[in-house]
Amino acid sequence: ADLIFEQKQAQLLQNALLLNDTNNLIVGKKSKTGDSLLEGRILSVIFLIEQLPKDGSGSRIKSNETTIAELLLDNIIESSDAFRSKIKGLIKKLVDENVLMVVGDEFKLQTKVGAEWEKEYTTQAVKLNNSGDDLIQGLRNEKIIYFFRDKTKAVKILQGNSKQIRDFEIWDKAERPVTTHKLNVWIRDGWNENESTVLNEIREEGADAPLAYTYVKKFRDQDLRSAIIxxxxxxxTLDAKGQPSSPEEEQARKSMETRKGLAKIEIEDLIGKICLESVVFLSGGTKVEAGTIKDNIEEALHSIADRQFPDFKGKADYKDWDKALGKALQGDPDALKKIGWDKEPKDHPVAIEILRFIGNGTKQGKEIRNHFIRSPYGWSQDAIDTIILLLRNTEHISTLEPDLNQAKIGNAAFKKEIHTLTAADKIKLRKIYQDAGISCKPGEEFLHSNTYLNQLKTLAESIGGDAPKPEPVNIQFLKDIENLDGNERLLRILDEQEDLKAKHKDWKQKAALIEKREPNWSLLVELANYANSGESMEKLKKEIDAIRDNRLLLQEPDPVYNKLTDIT
Structure with a gap:
């Protein structure tokens, strides 16, 4: 096919399709023998392919290695493998010499614009080689971490019979990872740290520490560095040159994009080979050898799950917590039978730990959850919520939240109960509230204790105060009851129910009487101020003052009404 080039050479030059520089390059190569002659033929074919028109669909013959070799074949009968291999090697040589540039899977003759891009590329490469260690290290670290994250993206760590999911992280920071929630595989490498130093650190962590390590050894360093540069x-170069404004620049840009893509492939290939030789350790120094690098990391994660959550398997590792939770939300006292627990809920290991954590204080639901989801427990939220609900249902803990469900547990405050109420006690409490005009649903006994006590305080305030009302009622005993919490308050109300009911009845009657007599008292005082003086009136005023001074508004018979009759 390169014979066509020779036949059309003069015409191509005359029509300015073939530049003198390109012609001289091809002629110079062909004037020699051996590889140089074959290089000239390669350049001729590539030039001719570039001149071919595209068909109606926009496709054309591609100047790739296969096409170039086929167009240069002299003998189609004998095997062409050696010839094709020779062509491939010479094309690579011409690319390395910047005579050709790679554009996708094709090869193009280098242009003046392409040479300018090549010069920019060389400048950037030299600069990176001399002072770009931070960028080189950053990209190398990024690719190493990506390799391990990609290798482990399908790994699932399931702990115990209940197959509790354990999230994990491929840790790439310099500081030690926090081992409270996620499992961690700490990636260390020979570019940043000496192997013996890292191994000593791993041993010093101890065999109980919940941490796995992967050490990436430093090899193929120069090859990797070259590919990264x-x-x-x-x-x-692509950033510096910006968007193309001519076909030549478009071609040069595509060539540079191809070079970048090929370098990326080379980096990832080298990183893969390097990382596949990594060694996985557990804290304490045990080497994990389960198979492939993925197998080793997966095995290490399973091992550190038991280290990080030692209180899981013996206390909360039960299947079907979700089913038990559903029953607990329905108020079923036997909800734990769904996980195979036939004893009292308060005796379950999870309940014992939660009650111990609450202690003598008050804990919010989110505090309880956060405490037991993390190491050393690692319990599921379903397990924690189920036990909270059951302890509340059985009145071993109390909360002001009346309609407790999973959504409300987080913000609800819980207190451990020392005293418990029977069903009969709760019925009595609701009856006390009902007699006071307060509607109370089952389970809202504590909530409406506030309503009941507030009602008593309001009545007390209404029957005492400024004269002629009686002296203010001492309600300290109500405040004492109010200061109690949970079942202790409810039991006190039950203990003092007769006194409380009597006071409620008495105060309510007096409040009604005061409400009736106060307007008459105000009228009496106003009339006395306008009444004429006289002996009989002075006597009446003294009697009015006596009602005020002696706080006789509630005296029977009604002293105010009688005096109002007298003054009118």
Whole structure:
């Protein structure tokens, strides 16, 4: 096919389709023998392919290795493998010499614009090699971490019979990871740290520490460095040159994008080979050898799950917590039978730990959850919520939240109960409230204790105060009851129910009487101020003052009404 080039050479030059520089390059190569002659033929074919028109669909013959070799074949009968291999090697040589540039899967003759891009690329590569260690290290670390994250993206760590999911992280920071919630595999490498130093640190952590390590050894360093420089130099060249404004620039840009893509493939291939040789350790120094690097990391994560959550398997590792939770939400006292627990809820290991954590104070639901979800427990939220609900249903803990469900547990405050109420006690409490005009649903006994006590205080305030009302009622005993919490308050109301009911009845009657007599008292005082003086009136005023001074508004018979009759 390159014979066509020779036949059309003069015409191509005359029509300015073939530049003198390109012609001289091809002729110079062909004037020699051996590889140089074959290189000239390669350049001729590539030039001719570039001149071919596209068909109606926009497709054309591609100047790739296969097409170039086929167009240069002299003998189609004998095996062409050796010839094709020779062509492939010479094309690579021409690319390395910047005579050709790679554009996708094709090869193009280098242009003046392409040479300018090549010069920019070389400048960037030299700069990176001399002072780009931070960028090189950053990209190397990024690719190493990506390799391990990609290798483990399908790994699932399930702990215990209940198959509790354990989230994990491929840790890439310099500081030690926090081992309270997620499992961690700490990636260390030979570019940043000496292997013996890292191994000593791993041993010093101890065999109980919940941490796994992967050490990436430093090898193929120069190959990897070279590929990273090629990638970064191509990237910086693309940024520096910006968007193309001519076909030549478009071609040069595509060539640089191809170079960047090939460098990326080379980096990822090298990273893969390097990382596959990594060694996985457990804290304490045990080497994990389960198979592939993925197998080793997965095995290490299973091992550290038991280290990080030692209080899981013996206390909360039960299947079907979700079913038990559903029953607890319905108020079923036998909800734990769904997980195979036939004893009292308060005796379950999870309940014992939750009651111990609440202690003598008050804890919010989110505090309880956060405490037991983390190490050393690692309990599921369903397990924690189920026990909270059951302890509340059985009155071993109390909360002001009347309609407790999973959504409200987080913000609800819980207190451990020392005293418990029977069903009969609750019925009595609701009857006390009912007699006071307060509607109370089952389970709202504590909530409406506030309503009941507030009602008593309001009545007390209404029957005492400024003269002629009686002296203010001492309600300290109500405040004492109010200061109690949970079942202790309810039991006190039951203990003092007769006195409380009597006071409620008495105060309510007096409040009604005061409400009736106060308007008459106000009228009596006003009339006395306008009445004429005289002996009989002075006597009446003294009697009015006596009602005030002696706080006789509630005296029987009604002293105010009689005096109002006298003054009118």
């Amino acid at each position: 090629q990638f970064l130099a191509a990237e910086k």
